[in-house]
Amino acid sequence: MAHSYSVRALLALAGAAVAAGGPVHADSVTTLDEIVVRPAQSGALPTATVLDRTELERARARTSDSAALLRQVPGVSLYGAGGVSSLPAIRGLADNRLRIRIDGMDLTASCPNHMNPPLSYVDPNAIGSVAVYAGIVPVSQGGDSIGGSIVAETLVPELAAPGETLLGGELGGYYRSNGDAYGANLAATAANEQVGLRYVGALANADNYDAARDFKTTTATGRVGHTLGLDEVGSSAYETESQRLGFAWRRDNHLLTAQVSYQDVPRQLYPNQRMDMLGNEATQLNLRYSGDFAWGRLAAQAFYEKVDHFMDFGPDKRFWYGPASGMMAINGMPCAPIGSTCAEGMPMYTESKTLGLGLTADIDLSARHLLRLGAEYRGYDLDDWWPPSGAAMWPGTFDNINDGQRDRFALFGELEMRPAADWLALLGVRYEWVDMDTGDVRGYSSAPTAPGNQSAEALAFNASDRARIDGNLNLSLLAQYSIDEHARIELGYAHLVRSPSLYERYTWSSWTMAAIMNNTVGDGNGYVGDIDLAPEQADTVALTFAWQNPDDTRALTATPYYTRVTDYIDAVAYDPATWRANRFNVLRYANQDAELYGIDVAGRLPLGEGKLGRFGLAGVLGYTRGKNLDTGAGLYNIMPLNLTLTLTQALGGWDNALEVVMVDTKDHLSTVRNEIETPGYSLVNLRASYAWPKVRLDFGVENLLDRMYDLPLGGAYVGQGRTMVINPTDGTLAWGTAVPGMGRSFYVGVNLRF
Template identity: 50%
Template sequence: LALAAALACALPAWAQHPSPDDTLSEVEVRERTAPGAATVLDGAALQGQRAASDDTARLLADIPGVSLYGAGGLSSLPALRGLADDRVRILIDGVDTIASCPNHMNSPLSSLDPSQVARVAVYAGIAPVSAGGDAIAGSVVVESAPPQFASAESGPLVQGEAGATWRSHGGRSAHLSASYATESLHLSVGTAQAESDNVRAGGAFKTGTATGRAGHALALDEIGSTAYDTRNHHLKLTYQGSGHLLEAQVQVQDMPLQLYPNQRMDLLDNQMARFSLRYQGQTTWGQVQAQLYRETVDHFMDFGADKRYWYGAASMQPGSSDGQPCAPAGSATCAAGMPMRTASQTTGARLQAEVERGPDQRLRLGAELQRYRLNDLWPASGGGMSPGTFENIDQGRRDRLGLFAEWEARLAPQWQLLLGLRADHVRLDAGTVQGYNPAGGGNQGRDAAAFNALDRQRSHTHWDWSAQARHQASPTLDLAFGLARQTRSPSLYQAYPWSTWPMAALMNNFVGDGNGYIGNPDLTPETAHTLSTTFDWHTADRRHGLQVTPYLTQVSGYIDAVQWNSASNSARTTPLVGQFTTLRYANQSARLQGVDVAGHTDLGRNAWGRWQLKGRLSHTRGSNRSTGDGLYQIMPLNAQLALTHQVGGWTGTAEWVLVAAKDRVSRVRNEVRTPGYGLLHLRGSYRWPRVRLDFGVENLFDRLYALPQGGAYLGQGSTMMASGTPWGVAVPGAGRTFYAGVNLSF
C-alpha cells in the first residue's frame, strides 16, 4: 500500500497528462466500451436469478458460452467454452481464489451467497492480461456492492436489505445487510444462510433405494446427497478522501454440510476466513490500485447420511450393503467412515497503475503475487485405513509472480485496440508422504517411497499475450476480433496425489465422473492459442440485435488422463470399458471449436406493456488430438429462448431450454451419454419502491432428464468401492420446483 501511495504521488513526468485544474475528483469506477469488454451482469439482471437458486454460479447461466459443471447444491463450476474449474480464473472482490479440496467441494463461487453479489463480469475465451494469468479459459470477476457515502447536505446515510426465499424441495434461505455512512466513512455488515433437503428428479432414474445404512432408504426419484447448509458473513469498512479510497473487508463462511451426488465423499464442515485490504487513488495522470489479501480454509470430508459409513473385512466385499456396523467398531478390521482433512492458506498482493494519455489512450502496468500452502491429510479410521495418517499432499506449495502491461487506444472513431503482454512464474513443490500403513494394501509403501525419492519441485515460466480490436463497420454492424496466447500450470491436485491404490485414487476426483485419479509431478503447463470473432448486427436504436461469435482454441500440453494399472504402476494396454476405473493425469493435445449466438428483439410497446424476445445458442466441440477421443464434460448443442413482458413494476418471463443429446463423450473416462431434453420455466416479479417479490416454477412439466455436465450418480450406497455403486447412471436434473422470495430495502 505504501508503494501504491508513492506511485500515485511520484510517477515520472513523462506519464503526466495536463489537467484543466489541479483538483482531484472523487474516486469512481467507470465502464468502458473496450475491445476486451466483458459480459456484465448487475442490478435487475441479477435480482431475478437470486431467488431461483442458492448456487452463486447459477447467476452466470444465461451468458452465452457459459455452462455449469454439476456438483453440490451450492458449488456448480462455471465452464467457459468447454474449459472449466482451475482453467478459469475467478476473482472475488479482487481476491484470486483456489479450491482447497481433492474434490473441489469448496469451489470459489460457493464462498459467497448470491445476495452478496452486486456485479459479475465474464471474459469468455480471451481475457485481457490485466484480468487473466495462469488460466486458459477466461476470467470471472465478482464484486460485492460498492460503498455509498453520504453528502454534506443529507447527513449520515443508513441503508439495508432483508430477504427470504422458499423452494418446494425443502430449500430455505434468508439474508440481512445494513450499512452506515458519512461523507468519508462507510461501514457495512451482512449475513446470509441457506439450507436444503434432497432434491427430487422428474421421475424414477435408478433401480435401487439402499444407501448402505440400516433403516435409511431413498425413493427412486430422490437425488441422494443434494442437501446442504451454509452461512456467509461479511464486514466492510471503507474510507474516502482527497481522491483516495481505502477498503478493509472480512468474509467468513461456516458450511456445516454440503452433500455431493457425483462424488464418493461429502463435505461435512468447511470454515473459510478471508481478509482483504484495497486501495484506489485518483491522480491527475490516472489511477493506482493496490490490494493485500489472506484466506484460510479448514475443510473436512466424510460420508454423509446417504452413503455407507461402516466398512469392515466382510462389508468391503462387492454386493454387501446391509449397512450394519462391523464389530468390534474401531478394530483393525472395522473402519468408521473415511475422514479427510484439508487446510490451506493463500496470501496475495496486487499493484496496478493506469495512466491516461488523453481521452483516447490508456496504459496499464501491474504486478501480482500469490503464495498458496496446502495440507491434505486423512486420519486413520480403522480397518485398512490405519494405523497412521495417510498424507495425500503434505506441505504443498504453489507460488506465482506475475507482471503485465496493457495498452488500450482508440485509433480512429471507428477503431479501438487492446494489446497486452504478461509474464508469470509459477513454482510448485510438496513434502514427503506416507500411507496409512507402509506394509498395507494398495502398494502404499512402494508408491510413497517412489514419490519421496523424486525431486518434487517444479518451476514454470509463462509468456502470455492478447490482441483485441473492435471496429464499428456501420451504424448497424460492430465487429470484434481477438487472438491470444494463455498459459496455465497444473494444480497441486493434478501434480502430487501419489497413491495408485484404487481406494485412495477414488478420493481424488474433482470432475465428478466416479473414477480415481493419480497425480503426475512431471506435468507441463497448458498453453492455449485462441482466435475469436464477433459479428454484432443491430438496429440503430438497439431494440433488435444479433451477435454471433465463432471461436477456435488449440491447447498444447492439455491435461487429460490415461487409464492406469495400479498393480504394474503403468498405463493400461487394454482399456476398461463400461465401468469405473483409475486414471493418471497426462499432457496431451486438444482442440475446442464452436460458436455462441445471442439475440433479442423488441416485439412491441403498448398499453399492455413491453414485450421482448431473447435467445441464445451455444455449441462446442472438444477433441483430444493425441488420442482422437472426445473431451470430458463438453456441453452439447443447447439453446434458450425467453419471452419477457414488462409493465409498471411487473416482469414476467416464459423460458424454454433445449439441449441436444450428448453422444460425443470421453471414452478414456467411460463418460455416460445423456439424451436430449426440453424444459419450460416460468418466472415473475413485482417491484414496489422498497419491496421486490419474486416467484416462479422451474421444469413446469416435471420432465425427467440427465444433466450433460452433472457427472456420474454416486449419491448413495457403498461409494468407497469402485464396484459399490452402479456405473452408467447420470446425475438427473431437478423435477418441478416452485419458489418464492421477497426482498425489503430500507
Template identity: 50%
Template sequence: MSSSSMNVVPILKLSVLALSLLHISSAYADSTTVKAYTHTTDDEPHIRLPEIVVYAKPSSTDALGKAASINQKLINSKQVASSDTATILTKIPGLNVQSAGGISNLPVMRGLADNRLRVLVDGVDSIASCPNSMNSPLSYIAPSSVDETTVYAGVTPVSVGGNSIGGTIVVETAEPVFSTDSDILTLGEIGTFYRSNGDAYGANLSTTAANDQLSLTYKGSFAQADNYKAGGNFKSYTQTGNPNKTLAKDEVGSTAYESKNQSLDIAYKNGNHLLQGTYLWQNVPKELYPNQRMDMLDNQLDRINLRYQGELNWGQLEAQAYHEDVDHYMNFGEDKQFLYGAAKGMPMSTNSKTIGTNLKAIVDLAEQGTLNIGAEYQDYTLDDTWAASGNGMMSPNKFQNINNGQRQRISIYGEWEKDISPEWTTQLGTRYENVRTSADEVHGYQVGGQNNMTNQLRDSANFNASDRSTTDHNIDVTAIARYNIDAQKTLELGLSHKERTPSLYERYTWSTWPMAAVMNNTVGDGNGYFGDPNLSPEKSNTLSATLDWRADDDSWGIKATPYYSYIDDYVDAVQWNRMTNTAAGTQTTNQYNVLRYTNQDAEIYGIDISANRELAANTWGYWDIVGSLSYTKGENKDSGSDLYNIMPFNGSVALNRENNGWTNQIEVVGVAAKKDVSTPRNEIKTAGYGLLNLSTGYQFKEVAIEAGIDNVFDKNYALPLGGAYMGQGRTMSMNKEIDGSSNWGTSVPGVGRSFYIGVNYKF
C-alpha cells in the same frame, strides 16, 4: 425444519401459484449485456431511498474482450430460484456449470472449467482447497452479495487473466455508499425465499451506516435445503447403506446443503481516495455431493481483504492485500454407507492458507491511449491428510495425500489500449508469470510390510524419489481489435496465447490404490485419479471473432462469436494399470477406473449466438423476445477421444413482458443429446431434453416479490455435465454393483418441478 416453518410452507406454495397465474413473462436481458430493462412510466412505483453517494469504479461496459455482464437486478431475481452463484451465470451464452454441491457448481466456459478459469471475487484469486474442488471460489459468495459480474471468455485481456486458459469471471460486491453531508445515513435490505423441491429456504440481510467519509456495512445470509427430487424415477434401488434409511427412486441422494455467510466492510473516503477493509466468514456445516464418493461435512473460510483505490492526476491506482484460511473436512454423509467393517467412515481434512497482493495502475497517455500495468503475488500452502480409521487397510497411520504443497506465483503485466481511428480500437497486452510448485515427502496409512494389495509403499517411494519442485515461466500475449463497421455493426477480433501451471492436485497426488485414487476427483465421473510431478504447463492459442449487429434504435440485435483453441500439453488422463504401474494397454469399459493425469494436445472450437427483438410497447406493456444458441466441440488430438464434460448443442428462448412494476417471463430451454464423450473416462451419454420455466416479479415501492415455476412439466432428464451418480449407498465400490443394484451408467438427474417465491425489502 421447525413446526412453525412447516406451517408457512402451504401458504408460500399458494402464493407462488397465485402469482404465476397472474403473469407469465419477464424482461431481463439483451444480447450484448445481460442487464435489467429500465422501461418505466410516470405512474410506475419506484424505490425511495435516502440521498447517497456511491464511490464509483471504472465502468467495464465497453471493455474489449468482455463476453457479457450481469447486474444486480437480474442477480436478485434469479437468486430466488438458486442459491448457487455459478448457476445464475448460466444466463450468459456459452457458460454452463459442472454439477457439484448445491452451492458449489463449477462454471464451464466454452468447454473449460475449474482451474482452467480464473475467478476473481473483489480482486481475490481464490483456489479450491479440496481433492474434489468442493470449496470452489464462487461458493464463497452468496448471490445476495453480488453486485455485478463480468465474464471474459477465450481471448481475455492480460489485466484480468493469469494462470488460466479458458477465461475470467470477475465478481464484485457493491461499492461503499456515503451520505452527501456529515449526517449519518442508514439503509439496508432484508430478503427471504422458499423453493418447494428440496424444501429449500433461506434469508439475507444487509445494513449500512455512513456519513460523508466513513461507511460501515454488515451482510449476512443463510441457505439450506434437503435432497431434491428428479422429474421421475431415475434409479431402480432405494438402499443407502444405512439400515434405517432409504431414498425414493426419484430422490437425488446427497443434494442437501446448509450454508452461512457473514461479512463486515469498513470504508474510508477522502476526496478521490478510498480505503476499504472487508472481513468475510463462511461456514458450511453440510454440503452433500451426488457425483462424489464423499461429502463435505464442514468447511470454514476466514478472509481479510484490504483495498485502496485512488484517482490521481495521471490516472488510477489500485492496491490490494488479502489473507485467506480454509479448514475443510470430508466424510460420508447420511445418504452413503458409513461403516466398512471396523472402519468408521473415512475422515479427510484439508487446510490451506493464501496470502496475496495486487498492484495496478491505469495511466492516461492522452492521445496515445491508456496503459494498464500491474504486478501480483500469491503464496498458497496446502495440507491434505486423512486420519486413520479402523484397524484394516486405513491404518495405523494417517494418509498424506499432499504434504506441505506450495504454489508461489509472481506476475507482471502491461496492456496498451488506443483508439487508432474513429473506427478502430486496439488492445495489446503481455503478462509474465513465475510459478513455483513443490510438495514434501509423503506416506500412506501403512509405512511397513509388503503392501501388495494397495501399493502404498511402492507409490510413496516412487513419489518421494521424484523431483517435486518445479518452476514454470508462463507467458500470456493478447491482441484485440474492435472495428466499427457502421452505426449498426461492430466486429471484434481477438488472438491470444495463454499458459497455465497444473494444480497441486494434478501434480502431487500419488497413490494408484483405487480407494485412495477415487478420493482425488475434481470432475465427478466416478473414476480415481493421481498426479505426475513432471506435468508441463498447458499452452493455449485462441482465435475468436465477434459480430455485433443491432438496429439504430436498439429494437433488435444479434451477436455471434465463433472461436477456436489449440492447446499444447492439455492435462487429460489415461487409464492406468496399477499392478504394472504403467499406462493400460487395453481400455476397460463400463466401469470406474484409475487414471493418471498426463499432457496431451487438444483442440476446442464452437460458436455462441444471442439475439433480442422488441415486439410491442402498448397499454398491455413492453414486450420483447431474447434467445441464445451455443455449440462446443472438444477433441484430444493424441488419443482421438472427445474431451470430457463438453456441453452439447443447447439454446434458450424467452418471451418477456414488463408493465407498471410487473416483470414476467416464459422461457424454453433445449439441450441436444450428448453423444460425444471421453473414452478414457467412460463418460456417460445423455439424452436431449426441453424445459419450460415461468417467472414473475413485482416491484412495489420498497418491496420486491419474485416467484416462478422451474421445469413446469416435471421433465425427468439427465444433466449433460452432471457426472456419475454417487449419491447413495456403498460409494467406495469400483464395480458395477452397489447394494445389489446397478449403479454404473447412471447420470445425475436435473431438478424436477419446483415452485419458488422470494420477497426483498429495502429500507
C-alpha cells in the same frame, strides 16, 4: 452452529425494526438502478459479457448457487456439483482453467473433489456485479488460466453525497418446494460522505431434491433403516451460512476499502462424488486502495484466506466398512473391536492458506493511449491428510498432499490505443513465474504388505525431485472496428498458459481406495497425478460481430471461436491392462493435445406493446465441440448444442417471463473416462415478479411440465451406497447412471428495502 444463531438473530431484529417502523429514512434509501459490470480497471475494451443488477435480483429466489447467476451468459455452462458449488465452464474449459476473482481475490478450490470453488464463498445476494471474459482475455484480467476469467464484485459500502448521511438496507427470504429449500438474507448500510459500513449475512438450507420420475433401481443406502425414494437424488442436500462486513473510507480522490468475510458450511452433500463435505470454514481478509492522480490511476490490494475443510460420508452413503473382500461391512452394522475389523467412515481434512498482493497503474499517455502496468503475487499453501478410521487404514495418517506450495509471481503490461475514431486496439504481455513443491508423504501403513502398494509408491514419490518452476508467457491482441455507432467487429487472439494444480501434479497413490477420493470432475473414476506434467498452452482466435438499434431494443451478437491447446491435461488409463469399458477405472493425468471450437449467439427483439404491456423475445445459443487430438475422442463434459428462448412481458410493476431451454443429445464423449451419454431434452420455466418502491416479490415454477432429464454436465450418480468401493456389485452404485435434473419446483421470494 453458534454463528448461524447470530445471522438469524440479526434477521429477526431487522424484521422487528421494519415492522415497528424503526429508524428507516426515505431520503437515505437509494434505488437499485441497473449496474453494468465493468472491468476492474477503467478504459479496457468491452470484451466482457456483463450482468446488470436487475438480472441478479431476478435470480435471487431461484438459486442459492452464485455460479448459476452466469447461466444466461453466452458460452457459459455449469458442471454439476453440490447445491451451492457448481463449477462454471467457459466454452468447454472449467474449474482451474478459469481465473475466478471475487473482490480482486484470486482463489482456488482446496479439496481433492473441488467442493469449495471460489464462487461458492459468496452468496448470490451479496454480489453486485459480474464480468465474464471468454477466451480472449486482457492480460490484466488473466493469468494462470486458458479458458477465460470471471470477475465478481460484492456490494461494497456505499458513501453518501456531500453533506448527507445514508442509512438503509435489505431484508429478504425465499422458499423452493423441491428439496424444501429456504433461505434468508440481510444487508445493512450506514455511511456519510467519507466513511461507509456495510454488513451482509445470508443462510441457505435444502434437503435432497427429487427428479421428475424414478431413475434408479434400489432404495438402499448402505445404512440400516435409511432408504431413499427411487426418484430422490441422494446426497444433494446442503446447509450454508455466510457473513461479510465491509468498510470504506474516501478522502478527495483516494478510496480505501476493507472487508472481512466468514463462511460456514456444516453440510453440503454431493450426488456425483464419493465423499460429502461435512465442514468448511473459510475466513477472508481483503484490503484495497485506489487513487486518481494527474497521470492516471493507482490500485493496490492485499488479501488473505484460510480454509479448513472436512469430508466424510453423509447420511446417504455407507459409513461402516469391514476388512473383508471389497471392504464390505458386516450386515451393514458396526463391528468390534473398532480399529482391527472395521473402518468408521473415511475422514479427510484439507487446510489451505492464500496470501495475495497486487499493484496496478493506469497511465494516461495521451487522450488516445493508455498504458497499464501491474505486478501480482499469490502464495498458496495446502495440506491434505486422511486420519485412519480402522480396518486396513491403521496405524498412521495418509498424506495425500503434505506441505504443498504453489507460488505465483506475475508482471504485465497492457497498451490500449485508439489510432482513429472508429478503431480501438489492445496489446498485452504477461509473464508468470510459478514455483511448486511438496513434502514427503506416507500411506496409512509403511509396511511393504500394506494394501494398494502404498508403501512402495510413497517411497518412490519421496525419492523423486518434486520441485518445479514454470515460466509462462501470455499474450493478448484485440482490435475493434466500429462500422457505425450501432455495429462493431472485434477480432482477438490470445496465447494463455496454465501450470498444473497441486492435485494434478502431486497426488501419488494408485491404490483404488485412495485414487477414487481424488476426483475433481464428478465422473466416478479415480485419479493419480504426474509430477512431470507440462503447463497447458492455449492459442485462441475469436471474431465477434455485435449490432444494436438506436434504442437498444434490438441486438445481436455472434462469436465464432477456435482454441488449440498444447499439453492439455487430460486422462489416460493408469494401467491399460486393467481398464474396462462401462465401469469406473483408475486414471492418470497426462499431457495431450486438444482443440475446441464453436459459436456463441445472443439476441433480443421487441414483439410489440399494448394494453397487456411490452412483449419481447430474447435468445442465447451455444455450441462447443471439444476433441482430444491424440486419441480422437471427445473432451470431458462439453455442453452439447443448446438454445434458450425467453418471452418477456412487462406492465407497470410486473416483470414476467416464459423460458424454454432446449439441449441436444450429449454423445461426443470422453472414452477413457467412460463418460455417460445423456439424451436431449427441453424444459419450460415460468417466472413472475412485481416490484413496489421498497418491496420486490418473485415467484414462479422451474421445470413447469415436470420433464425428466439428465444433467449433461452433472457427472456420474454416486450419491448413495458403498461409495468407497470403485465398482460394487450390490446395485447401489452401478456405472451408467447420470445425475438427473430437478423435477418441478415452485418458488417464491420477497425482498424488502428499508
